[in-house]
Amino acid sequence: NKEKDETPHAAGVVTGLAWTPVGGEILYVETSLSRGKGNMGLTGNLGDVMKESATLAFEYLKSHSDQLGLEPSVFEKWNVHLHVPEGATPKDGPSAGITMFTALASAFTQRLIKPRLAMTGEITLRGKVLPVGGIKEKILAARRAGIKEIILPADNKKDIEEIKPVYLKGLKIHYVEQMIDVLDLALMGKLASNPLKINY
Amino acid sequence: NKEKDETPHAAGVVTGLAWTPVGGEILYVETSLSRGKGNMGLTGNLGDVMKESATLAFEYLKSHSDQLGLEPSVFEKWNVHLHVPEGATPKDGPSAGITMFTALASAFTQRLIKPRLAMTGEITLRGKVLPVGGIKEKILAARRAGIKEIILPADNKKDIEEIKPVYLKGLKIHYVEQMIDVLDLALMGKLASNPLKINY
Amino acid sequence: NKEKDETPHAAGVVTGLAWTPVGGEILYVETSLSRGKGNMGLTGNLGDVMKESATLAFEYLKSHSDQLGLEPSVFEKWNVHLHVPEGATPKDGPSAGITMFTALASAFTQRLIKPRLAMTGEITLRGKVLPVGGIKEKILAARRAGIKEIILPADNKKDIEEIKPVYLKGLKIHYVEQMIDVLDLALMGKLASNPLKINY
Amino acid sequence: NKEKDETPHAAGVVTGLAWTPVGGEILYVETSLSRGKGNMGLTGNLGDVMKESATLAFEYLKSHSDQLGLEPSVFEKWNVHLHVPEGATPKDGPSAGITMFTALASAFTQRLIKPRLAMTGEITLRGKVLPVGGIKEKILAARRAGIKEIILPADNKKDIEEIKPVYLKGLKIHYVEQMIDVLDLALMGKLASNPLKINY
Amino acid sequence: NKEKDETPHAAGVVTGLAWTPVGGEILYVETSLSRGKGNMGLTGNLGDVMKESATLAFEYLKSHSDQLGLEPSVFEKWNVHLHVPEGATPKDGPSAGITMFTALASAFTQRLIKPRLAMTGEITLRGKVLPVGGIKEKILAARRAGIKEIILPADNKKDIEEIKPVYLKGLKIHYVEQMIDVLDLALMGKLASNPLKINY
Amino acid sequence: NKEKDETPHAAGVVTGLAWTPVGGEILYVETSLSRGKGNMGLTGNLGDVMKESATLAFEYLKSHSDQLGLEPSVFEKWNVHLHVPEGATPKDGPSAGITMFTALASAFTQRLIKPRLAMTGEITLRGKVLPVGGIKEKILAARRAGIKEIILPADNKKDIEEIKPVYLKGLKIHYVEQMIDVLDLALMGKLASNPLKINY
């Protein structure tokens, strides 16, 4: 069943949560690196707001590279591509911001993502995570997919408190105020097998 | 009759399966290389989703070049062009993903494609093959064209099980979960006659 | 409550005041620098007039860099990105001009912005600040957010004089005619912690 | 009378056959070379499908340059421009494919085109010529213009067989399956007077 | 009152006259220089015809740089930006041509503009000034703004002759046939304070 | 009166003839050169077909530079700009082709244009001049403007023969088949005063 979350085997793939008119869904933000000059490509039938989220995530990563132990020059030697399946489904909105940011950070550090973890939240350029909508539907979708931990914006705590506890059973929810805290929760110390040598 | 599959005599041409409102059809994904700086050109009246599939296929190939024995620098020395006849027919959707990926891999390795083989399936950037629609119509079109082997996404197995066995007679169907498995099935060890020297 | 102004902890973030059909609002203009060739990126669902304001602010800064002690060559070594949350809200109009100009000046000098300060005003290329609309609604929003000082165009003084004094209590209002005066009021001598070395 | 075919006096001009709602017409595909970096310019009020035909023709020529004795580097030293008069008439469709391919081959080899020859056919990237529509109307237009030889796709033979022999009198028809066969029929050994030195 | 003309304190700012459905207005054409590669940026909510006027003005200046004592190489070392406040007001039409040309000439020579002078007129690439509309309304707006001298196209003399003398009192009107004559009337020998060293 | 043809005092300005719904008109094609990399800029509210005419004229000139004694390298050292006043009037169609070609040839050779000469005709890339419409109205407009000589496409001779001789009195009409013949008729041996040194 395609709604079951599959732990990614490589760096750069993060599970997000989306709201649709027919309920919540999990989605994957996928990234890959290839040698280049620092460009970012985007695919997945993304609307303008969602494309801007990806741009923001990349800009934030570039201007805070030191916090991740990355040489600024890596952004002149690699291109990154970001895709959100499925290609036939139009997607938009800012709520994949932290998911995109985490995927890019994982790709450039080659650190793996914690399994059975999903997230949702808008990002800003000053590092703050902003609240998003559709929390209840997203939580239900996460459980259906076998997710065990969820990262949410601190300002969405009130939405969780309105959900019946039975629907939250077995889920560990982390609230974040800053983008950098997402990485602490999501990136593992473990590197991808055969990691790319980014700081070459 | 143009519906009969013609074994390509050169690397870079792969037979795909398409769904149309009036039934299934075979189509060819054609590629060619010329010296350049790593750009990809697209023709064939392709819609945005189908263009994104080509971009995805190319990005995946570039970030996994080592698995095919390709020097990363080949992507800085060659341009690739991808065309899907016929020019007057608008085409769209993600289902030509694995066909495009295989065509690009064949062009860059100069390895020939197995004859009488067709395929359909959406690709992702994490290497997974996603299911597509119109399986029954595509199978019928493949048989009409003399196809003997078909590659399908593993998640489309259920669609095949609903087809009467008589319609599947003489067809060998391969199910794949990973994009890399498509290449194992489709690329032959044999090189094109007069192969381009890609790693020059 | 997201309407409470939060003092930025880094250079390059400035609080502005916006008018909307349902009242005034505070907004943040956020900027970040990354190594590059002097390009400016813009996100935040900005309309054409608002994008032109950002262009104007950047051009003015570049042609008056000497007044801020900046080497002209910094604009060939850094890219700047400017974002206005929230991503899902379309924004337009010229009134964020001085806010954008101040954010860029703060980013390139790495000087912090005075806390609890907000501003609104259109900019020009000859350095003059032009009046804007919605003053009353903006003042009310500023107070709700805990703002203590506001910078307004001198030509908006008449709009303030029509507001009942009780609504202005606890607010210090500065009127400016020239863009350069905004920086004198908003930029602090104090540098951001871990300031970027811009003139490297 | 402008419908009379005029033998081109220089390389790079080829006579094609077009279908219009009011009957067949001859058209000229004209090309010229100027020093540059390998770009192709297009004029003549061409629709997207027709522009794609020109792109395909150029890509095929570049990837098969060795078959025409051309150094691959000529495509880095010359720009080519392709025009289809008359400028006020919108044109579209894939049927000028072989005409465009022949015109480009003539320009880059500086070999003249056989006089009183016209052609029509769609091209592909694998070198195959595909059938086109409007054959009867095109044949009538060719005769009116004094054409003596016509190149058609092999798959259009059936359309010719449905035309009354009297309309074909005096016409020699060549059927082609491969694009390379078109050049054998159309390019003369004779060079243009004052040929450009392409392989300089 | 924003309708009062303010003498610019720096080079590159020129007062123009515009016609609107509700009467004449003065407007400012503002320019600034920054180091670059000869590009021109445009802001101010300008329509296509007005943008073309700016392009024309810049092209004329570049091809007649010797008449102003400018090294042609200055156009490879500086970018110029041109803005017409106010940002929220859409503007179009060719009548700001001589105003834009004068502003660019002032910026590149760093010569100041004569105070209390306004102008209107279309420009051409052969140096001729063409007549424009709305002369009466523009004259009235100029007087309201305290303008003392106006430059008009020679072919607009007939429009002035139809205005009652009382409306022209205190105004000196100059008629020009050639663009170069505008500069003689508008540019002062005096340089801006702290002039940019353009021919560095 | 603006309908009187004015002999250009510099190279690069040629008088054309246009048809409009309210009768014929003369128009000027103006060009100027500035140092650059061979780009052509276009202004004058030109439609797509008219822009394509300018592109064609420039391409033809570049590929036949030897016939005009021009070094091919001049097209890598100069930019050319082409303008057709008046800016507020939309213009389109292919009939200004020979006028644009002559203006470009005059600019690059710095040879002056014969006075009181006007022209109209479509151009092609093979050097042939094609017939255009509105001949009668254009002839009348030329006479009103004091034109003494007119260059027309040979295929428009029949249109002249249908005009009453009295309307042609005092006009010398030249018919051309080839673009190169236009230059023989229009370009004078005399250079512009202070000619640009193009082959520097």
Ligand SMILES: [Ca+2]
């Ligand atoms: Ca789904």
Ligand SMILES: [Ca+2]
């Ligand atoms: Ca998400």
Ligand SMILES: [Ca+2]
């Ligand atoms: Ca078909």
Ligand SMILES: [Ca+2]
């Ligand atoms: Ca397929």
Ligand SMILES: [Ca+2]
């Ligand atoms: Ca808000």
Ligand SMILES: [Ca+2]
């Ligand atoms: Ca503001």
Ligand SMILES: [Ca+2]
């Ligand atoms: Ca015709």
Ligand SMILES: [Ca+2]
């Ligand atoms: Ca044809």
Ligand SMILES: [Ca+2]
């Ligand atoms: Ca105003």
Ligand SMILES: [Ca+2]
């Ligand atoms: Ca004006």
Ligand SMILES: [Ca+2]
């Ligand atoms: Ca006129």
Ligand SMILES: [Ca+2]
């Ligand atoms: Ca003309």
